[in-house]
Amino acid sequence: MMAAHRRNILLALQGACVLLIASCDPAPPVEVMGEGDVVHLTYWCAQNPQERALATQLVETWNAANPDVQVQVQPLPAGQSSEEVLIAAIVAGTTPDLSSNIWPGIISDFIRADGVYPLSSFPDFDSLMMSRVPADLLARFRAPDGIYYQIPWKTNPIMLLYNQQLFREAGIEQLPRTYSEFMAAAARLTRDLDGDGHMDQWAGYRRTHPIWHERRFDYYALYIGASGGKTLFDEGQVRIDTAASTKVFSFFRDVYAHHYFPLTTFQTSPILSGKVATEFTGPWQIGWLDENAPPGFEYGFTPLPVPDDYEGPAYTFGDYKNIVIFSNTRHPEEAWRFAKFLVSREADLQLLETTKQIPVRQGLLTDSLYAGFFARNPKVRPFAEVALYTRGEDGVSSLQEILDAIAQQFEAAAVYRVYSPEEATRRALARIRLIHEWNS
Amino acid sequence: MELLSPKSGNRAGYLFVAPYLLHLLLFFGYPLLFAVVLVFNRWDIVTPMEFVGLKNFGRMIHDDLFFRAILNTGLFLVIHIPLQIIVALFFAELLNSKLKGRTFFRTVYFLPVVVSGVVVTILFQQLFAFDTGFINNVLSALGGERVPWLVSPQWAMPSIALMATWKNAGLYVILFLAGLQNIPASLYEVSDIEGAGTWRKWWHITLPMLNPTVVTVVLLSTIGGFSLFIEPYVLTGGGPLNSTLSGLLYIYNQAFYFNHMGYAAALGLCFALIILGVVLLQRRFVETDVY
Numbered sequence A: 001m002m003a004a005h006r007r008n009i010l011l012a013l014q015g016a017c018v019l020l021i022a023s024c025d026p027a028p029p030v031e032v033m034g035e036g037d038v039v040h041l042t043y044w045c046a047q048n049p050q051e052r053a054l055a056t057q058l059v060e061t062w063n064a065a066n067p068d069v070q071v072q073v074q075p076l077p078a079g080q081s082s083e084e085v086l087i088a089a090i091v092a093g094t095t096p097d098l099s100s101n102i103w104p105g106i107i108s109d110f111i112r113a114d115g116v117y118p119l120s121s122f123p124d125f126d127s128l129m130m131s132r133v134p135a136d137l138l139a140r141f142r143a144p145d146g147i148y149y150q151i152p153w154k155t156n157p158i159m160l161l162y163n164q165q166l167f168r169e170a171g172i173e174q175l176p177r178t179y180s181e182f183m184a185a186a187a188r189l190t191r192d193l194d195g196d197g198h199m200d201q202w203a204g205y206r207r208t209h210p211i212w213h214e215r216r217f218d219y220y221a222l223y224i225g226a227s228g229g230k231t232l233f234d235e236g237q238v239r240i241d242t243a244a245s246t247k248v249f250s251f252f253r254d255v256y257a258h259h260y261f262p263l264t265t266f267q268t269s270p271i272l273s274g275k276v277a278t279e280f281t282g283p284w285q286i287g288w289l290d291e292n293a294p295p296g297f298e299y300g301f302t303p304l305p306v307p308d309d310y311e312g313p314a315y316t317f318g319d320y321k322n323i324v325i326f327s328n329t330r331h332p333e334e335a336w337r338f339a340k341f342l343v344s345r346e347a348d349l350q351l352l353e354t355t356k357q358i359p360v361r362q363g364l365l366t367d368s369l370y371a372g373f374f375a376r377n378p379k380v381r382p383f384a385e386v387a388l389y390t391r392g393e394d395g396v397s398s399l400q401e402i403l404d405a406i407a408q409q410f411e412a413a414a415v416y417r418v419y420s421p422e423e424a425t426r427r428a429l430a431r432i433r434l435i436h437e438w439n440s
Numbered sequence B: 001m002e003l004l005s006p007k008s009g010n011r012a013g014y015l016f017v018a019p020y021l022l023h024l025l026l027f028f029g030y031p032l033l034f035a036v037v038l039v040f041n042r043w044d045i046v047t048p049m050e051f052v053g054l055k056n057f058g059r060m061i062h063d064d065l066f067f068r069a070i071l072n073t074g075l076f077l078v079i080h081i082p083l084q085i086i087v088a089l090f091f092a093e094l095l096n097s098k099l100k101g102r103t104f105f106r107t108v109y110f111l112p113v114v115v116s117g118v119v120v121t122i123l124f125q126q127l128f129a130f131d132t133g134f135i136n137n138v139l140s141a142l143g144g145e146r147v148p149w150l151v152s153p154q155w156a157m158p159s160i161a162l163m164a165t166w167k168n169a170g171l172y173v174i175l176f177l178a179g180l181q182n183i184p185a186s187l188y189e190v191s192d193i194e195g196a197g198t199w200r201k202w203w204h205i206t207l208p209m210l211n212p213t214v215v216t217v218v219l220l221s222t223i224g225g226f227s228l229f230i231e232p233y234v235l236t237g238g239g240p241l242n243s244t245l246s247g248l249l250y251i252y253n254q255a256f257y258f259n260h261m262g263y264a265a266a267l268g269l270c271f272a273l274i275i276l277g278v279v280l281l282q283r284r285f286v287e288t289d290v291y
Helices: A002-024 A049-065 A082-092 A104-112 A125-132 A135-139 A164-169 A179-189 A212-216 A219-226 A242-257 A284-292 A332-342 A345-355 A368-376 A381-389 A399-415 A421-439 B006-039 B055-061 B064-096 B102-114 B117-128 B134-141 B156-181 B185-194 B198-209 B211-226 B230-235 B247-257 B261-290
Strands: A039-045 A069-075 A098-102 A151-155 A159-163 A278-281 A299-302 A321-325
Touching: A039 A049, A039 A332, A049 A069, A049 A332, A049 A345, A069 A332, A082 A098, A082 A104, A098 A104, A098 A332, A104 A321, A104 A399, A125 A135, A125 A151, A151 A332, A159 A164, A159 A381, A164 A179, A179 A242, A212 A219, A212 A399, A219 A242, A219 A399, A242 A399, A242 A421, A278 A284, A299 A381, A321 A332, A345 A368, A399 A421, A399 B247, B006 B261, B055 B261, B064 B102, B064 B156, B064 B211, B064 B247, B064 B261, B102 B156, B117 B134, B117 B156, B117 B230, B156 B211, B156 B230, B185 B198, B198 B211, B211 B261, B230 B247, B247 B261
Parallel strands: A039 A069, A039 A098
Antiparallel strands: A098 A321, A151 A321, A159 A278, A159 A299
16 A cells, blocks of 8 residues: 555656656757648737737738738736846746847847747848848847847837927027037027026936946947947957047036036926927837827937047947747747748838838838838938948847946946046946956 | 544644745745855856856955945935934824824824835935926025935935835834833823923933834834835936945846846845844844843
């Protein structure tokens, strides 16, 4: 009786072990489908209403045309950030087949976790990419092992949104192009409206909290512009353009020294309430402004200012979101087919129409398919013009910590003027090297 | 009947405590054990753990920011605890007097305690805003200078301590009120006969009799103060110039922004030992003074 009991326990333990090992298998086998079988894919899109609407439309179109591959769309599960949710899903082995909301800065972590499928292993990957993305831009998305794990899908170039009425009232006829011109405009835009000796209207505003992601839209965007399109790394090595970095720190130092940007918190949108005249932002703002701006609110977009001695195209930071196929998919071929559909010309038009965000596609402004959209949406056009001059973040590990190192120096040098801009660059560089060595 | 026998009684007892024990093991014991394992490892969640021995502690010794965070937390406690005691005691004394509408005021003072910390913090963010905040607008309208509540390294932590005091005072008011109501009236009657004034009665009767409550308030405020997180996380992000970076916020950043799980666990262990040390010291000195 006891022996049988022990045997049952051993069998149960053995079964549990088998289940455990099976559940830990990092590479699920590709499922072989018979004729007439229907493949089901799960696709995670971003949570915002516009992208959910876009994903739903695209999936409906796909499902109607491809009865053998049926896609179910789900918005990314709620979490503090998409990246946290995706990392948790990779660790837990609960990723979908593919997702289109992937921040390139997190890809290196996904690769280290064996969480993403090598897309360049598909024979038509190169031809698809070459038809869509310029070679030098595409190369920036190549992993250190030489493989591509992501399709550049859309980019949100950061530009300067400005309130046309406030510019008119300040007598500014020429949009600022350089740092000096911006400073001159800022001096006229920052005003004490009620005569109490305190400013009530400012040239712009940035949250100065020393948090890594805040600096992507000010320091980093201007750094890319000042350096002529360089990022912080090249071929996996720290390659900061120290001259450009120092110029950017100096620019913000002047801005805060003259109080052109306030050190405060606003309850409502400062650009809509007329408290600030400019904002560093992306094309997503157009749809939001169309819905929320008061009648008569006039606005436009212009490239971010560059150093006075800068010559060349107006590069800026592009907040890229890319497509990946996760390595636990049982249907990589079908997932690849669907991914190609997501970056087709027609899907890109749908992306523009529904979200007003910019697909990473060369010839966007010359392709007749999109001409009607740009004619109806002239405010989106400047973003499309600079889309291929955008740079994202480097795909290196510990990017958050690297940007945090910059955020610390930004606060010290630009906002509080504890260090000189040169010293801030030197300190940021030393810290970034240390972080990179520690994590390499 | 079998259940009532001494032996089966033990079994029933174990069964009754089993759900709690299971919960304790699963949600406290396991994470604690896991944290101890993490201390000796490098782990970024996505790749397997790598044993690094005592390297995390070595890194901690050279981490100026961690020591800065500990000092900031200490500064917060130094401001917050005395302020908390004075404010709570003042309002408890008021509520202990024959005040009209006492029940209403007790509810009002307790209200901030039950309101979400994030909500209170966002409210104070608007009150404390330098250029556009309500308090500075009032000060400015009255001809005063604007106060850089959250944007000056000197002012930021005291401002957070002020806010935390407002948020938590209600709880300690209730504790002090209970303590005040437990003081025997006969002590005051005797002192009246002896001709003691209000101040002497308060100093020689009320305060000594409240000492056990003071000890409780000091310990609770200390432990609560070491948990300072939501306020700097929402209000300042640890700035300006790391002046509001609390120990817990720094550990959180290391763990969940930078995925340094092993290092964060080592920081957490060190932080827990510091809290233990401070609380033991407080008990030793404050309790000695009490009796």
